[in-house]
Amino acid sequence: MMRNTILSSDRRRDPMNISIAIHGDAAASESPSLALRFARAAVAKGHRIHRVFFYHAGVALANSLVVQPQGERDIAEEWAAFARDHDVELAVCIAAALRRGVLSDDDAARYERGGSNVKPPFRIVGLGQWVDAVVASDRVVTFPA
């Protein structure tokens, strides 16, 4: 027997620009999977995801060297597919990425590291892209670690 009331969805309203910040990594946090559910629902309701910004531990989703065990969800790949399907930018903060060993070709060359490991379509960007997203968005939702 259901004792709790259920909030049902509003009629469709004006589309909003929504940006999302993800601070946690899939291995240690639900942050990326919660954010993906939210993003899918937002798009289904006609809103636009302006940018998804990966910061702190969240940059790990962009690491192409990660190998998921068979049978386990690959949240990074689900984000990549979502981004391709809906033309959404997956922006990864360069400073946080460098600290955690996620390097673009340019960074790998600049810092003389063995190789680069950014999983497309994730893109390494400066922190200014986060500010830009805040300015351009009606709502910013952060999923903390």
Add this chain to the structure above:
Amino acid sequence: MSRRILFLVSHAPRRGALGAELLDELLIGAAFEQRVSLLFVGDGVYQLADGTGGSSARGLRALPTYDVTDVFVERAAVKARNLDAERFVIPARSLARPAIRRLIATQDVVVPD
């Protein structure tokens, strides 16, 4: 366009880059002429009391250089922890709860630590 962005610190200092990374976001917001402010609540007030000279404290000391002066602290949290506001790394305006709620209500974006 300039957004009101509040950086909300609720955790005690943690190992690693987290404190510095939050301050990086705040400073870049200030550099891009956003209306940034910083609020310490709960255990977060320990970041103001951080005498270790860690990266977080250094970051905090840079705030005036960027004209960031809207720094606030939860009055009850300071009192409950017996901290001496005179010894904080940077000055912070002490807020009671109603003022904290009003501060949050006026923001466009809140960034958690």
Add this chain to the structure above:
Amino acid sequence: MPALHLVAASPDSSAALQSCLRCAADDDAILLIGNGVYGAVAGPFLRSTRRVGLKRWFALEADVVARGMRSQLAESVTLVDDAAFVDLVANHQPIVSWS
């Protein structure tokens, strides 16, 4: 416009819910997500809210069901599907996340 607070950590794992309650206004909404839904278990929930009064409480249905908690929720918590989560975001400003 009232704020929406997202609480993503269980009450025993962090001070997230406590800090949120001190900073949330009476007309703000509080949405429990992920492990935050453990904060909606009847006994502990009533202890949390007794001191700070009833704000508008919500919990993400998928996260409650995934944890098998549906029958243990406090009655004044409204379950929310992902579409209604989006509506909560659209109808509140700012969105404050706690962990």
